[in-house]
Amino acid sequence: MKTLEKEIWESLKKVIDPELGINIVDLGLVYKVKRHASGQILIKMTLTTPSCPLAPEFVKMIKEELERENIKTENVEIEFTFDPPWHQGMMSQSAKAELGFD
Numbered sequence: 001m002k003t004l005e006k007e008i009w010e011s012l013k014k015v016i017d018p019e020l021g022i023n024i025v026d027l028g029l030v031y032k033v034k035r036h037a038s039g040q041i042l043i044k045m046t047l048t049t050p051s052c053p054l055a056p057e058f059v060k061m062i063k064e065e066l067e068r069e070n071i072k073t074e075n076v077e078i079e080f081t082f083d084p085p086w087h088q089g090m091m092s093q094s095a096k097a098e099l100g101f102d
Contacts, residue, residue, distance in 0.1 A: 003035075004035050004041070004071070005033045005034070005035055007069065007071060008033045008041065008043070008066065008071060009025065009030075009033055010069075011065050011066050011068075011069045011071065012024055012025050012030055012033070012043070012062065012065070013025045013026070014065050015058070015061050015062055015065050016061075017029070017054075018054065018057065019054070020099065021098075022091075022095045022098055022099070024045065024058070024062075025092075026091060026092040026094060026095040027048075027090075027091055027092075027095055028086060028089075028090025028091045028092070028095075029045050029046055029047065029048070029086065029090075030043065030044075030045045031044045031045055031046060031081065032044040039075050040075050040077060041075055041076045041077070042077050042079060043062065043076065043077070043078045043079070044079045044081055045058070045078065045079070045080060045081070046080060046081055046082055046085070046086045047080060047082075047086065048086050049086075050082050055080055058078070059078050062076075062078060063076065063078075088101055
């Protein structure tokens with residue numbers, strides 16, 4: 001049986017970074033998905049740079065994708081962090097290959 005966390009991770013793989021054209025999981029932007037006993041769901045993620053203007057767009061895209069997958073978003077909190085800071089080494093091998101970093 002799939003856990004809610006696993007379903008969320010799968011949904012996040014459908015959220016495509018509009019600048020790079022690769023999903024946010026393979027880019028290494030998502031650090032954690034956790035469901036608390038209270039039912040609150042935390043998605044902890046980062047951006048490629050602290051000055052990236054896409055944070056509000058990512059929140060919107062993530063919530064839209066979760067709702068498409070019938071995951072209620074009223075208990076979803078998306079927290080942005082820059083600790084640790086993102087670097088290219090966080091990307092999956094397929095993302096690196098797609099961007100020519102292999």
